[in-house]
Amino acid sequence: MVSTLSKDEVLSGFPPDYFDYIVIDEFHHAGAVTYQKVLDHFSPQFLLGLTATPERMDGRDILQLCDYNIAHEIRLFxxxxxxxxxxxxxxxxxxxxxxxxxxxxxxxxxxxxxxxxxxxxxxxxxxxxxxxxxxxxxxxxxxxxxxxxxxxxxxxxxxxxxxxxxxxxxxxxxxxxxxxxxxxxxxxxxxxxxxxxxxxxxxxxxxxxxxxxxxxxxxxxxxxxxxxxxxxxxxxxxxxxxxxxxxxxxxxxxxxxxxxxxxxxxxxxxxxxxxxxxxxxxxxxxxxxxxxxRLRKSSVENCARSLGQKQTIIWKFTGRYAGKSTSPSI
CATH class of the missing domain: 3.40.50.300 (P-loop containing nucleotide triphosphate hydrolases)
Structure with a gap:
């Protein structure tokens, strides 16, 4: 586990070139300090990251850790x-x-x-x-x-x-x-x-x-x-x-x-x-x-409120614009 491997007393026991191949599961966590510590320590010939959710909630770009080299991608749908x-x-x-x-x-x-x-x-x-x-x-x-x-x-x-x-x-x-x-x-x-x-x-x-x-x-x-x-x-x-x-x-x-x-x-x-x-x-x-x-309307309004473009989105998804039936100016 990365929590163990990232400990100084454990990590120091491995030379940087000890592993030829390193495979990291749940690679969307690779932006965390513990993962970064492991990645910075090792110099493998081949590094493979696996994740079903490459987009992080905090917006960090984890693909840069792999030089944007995507070996294969298949989305959920x-x-x-x-x-x-x-x-x-x-x-x-x-x-x-x-x-x-x-x-x-x-x-x-x-x-x-x-x-x-x-x-x-x-x-x-x-x-x-x-x-x-x-x-x-x-x-x-x-x-x-x-x-x-x-x-x-x-x-x-x-x-x-x-x-x-x-x-x-x-x-x-x-x-x-x-x-x-x-x-x-x-x-x-x-x-x-x-x-x-x-x-x-x-x-x-x-x-x-x-x-x-x-x-x-x-x-x-x-x-x-x-x-x-x-x-x-x-x-x-x-x-x-x-x-x-x-x-x-x-x-x-x-x-x-x-x-x-x-x-x-x-x-x-x-x-x-x-x-x-x-x-x-x-x-x-x-x-x-x-x-x-009812749920559709609530979801659209919350989306609009979050993105700060309420009128545009409400028109897009409900056909209404500020309660009017006329077309909006976008």
Whole structure:
């Protein structure tokens, strides 16, 4: 692990030319100090970086670390088209929670405030109702992974689901590896009643559970990278698995436009071209996207507010301009 290798007492034990080949997984982290320390130390003949999400949230350009030499690139939608991943059925579900009262740091919401807002019996019932509504095909049981705000939110969701008759578990960063593996084994076992694991960030990357049938997005999605990572957890192919169900609980939070744009092929805020955004989702034909008009309007307005070009974007996606039916001057 890079956290071990980057320690002075460990790194100093290797001459710079010790390795001929170095392969770094999750290379989007390469801009971090620990990774930089390792990269600066070694001089391999060949360096290969692997990542599914090359765009970083902080805007750092990691491709420069490889002299912009891209050996091969295949994006998520292309991988689905080429049957390397399973299709997804995406359902955006309106969340009544009022995010306007939550403290905003300029880049993210206050997690304590979010926990207080989202730990409600009503919202837990909404989540469970939709999990039961969108069942997997065939006779298999639901095997869901729910991404929560923080530990308190994850523990609350497990408690409420258990009380509502849905066996659940929580996996956190502090969960011992043997316990984590035991819980995953229970989830994928058709004869075990466990049907959902609640987690925070521990399963965002580096986990392989091909049997997953559902991904539940239970917190505001605040980056394109995290959105792709979260839905990607359910896209692994598995025998008899035709698709994965994505249930995204979207309210009036500031970054609600991220799923909206991601489903139109946008992978970074830096890549948004307002004059070339498709009106409809740009997903593989074998996928399905369902979104209500109410959520669509909210997402467009939040996108416009964030980019500071409200009138232009609202006209582009809704055909309205400041409440008038006449064409805008752009």
């Amino acid at each position: 292309d991988a689905i088209e080429n049957e390397l991943l399973v299709p997804f059925y995406y359902f955006a579900i309106y969340d009544e929670a009022d995010y306007s009262t939550i403290r905003w740091s300029g880049t993210s919401y206050n997690t304590d405030d979010l926990e207080r807002l989202l730990t409600s019996d009503t919202r837990a019932q909404l989540v469970l109702n939709n999990l039961r509504k969108f069942l997997p095909p065939g006779e298999v049981k639901s095997k869901a992974l729910g991404f929560c705000v923080n530990t308190g939110h994850a523990l609350f969701m497990r408690e409420r689901f258990e009380a509502l008759g849905s066996p659940s578990a929580v996996v956190l960063g502090t969960t011992p590896e043997d316990e984590r593996n035991r819980i995953i084994s229970r989830l994928i076992n058709e004869d075990d009643p466990l049907e959902i694991i609640f987690s925070v960030d521990v399963f965002t990357e580096g986990v392989d559970i091909p049997e997953l049938t559902h991904i539940l997005l239970l917190r505001p999605t605040e980056s394109f990278t995290v959105f792709q990572q979260q839905i990607g957890r359910g896209l692994r192919r598995h025998n008899g698995k035709d698709f994965v169900v994505i249930l995204d609980f979207i309210g009036n939070y500031r970054s609600s436009f991220i799923p909206y744009l991601s489903l139109r092929g946008i992978s970074s805020a830096r890549k948004i071209d307002l004059s070339d955004l498709p009106e409809m989702p740009k997903v593989p034909s074998i996928c399905y996207v369902d979104k209500t008009g």
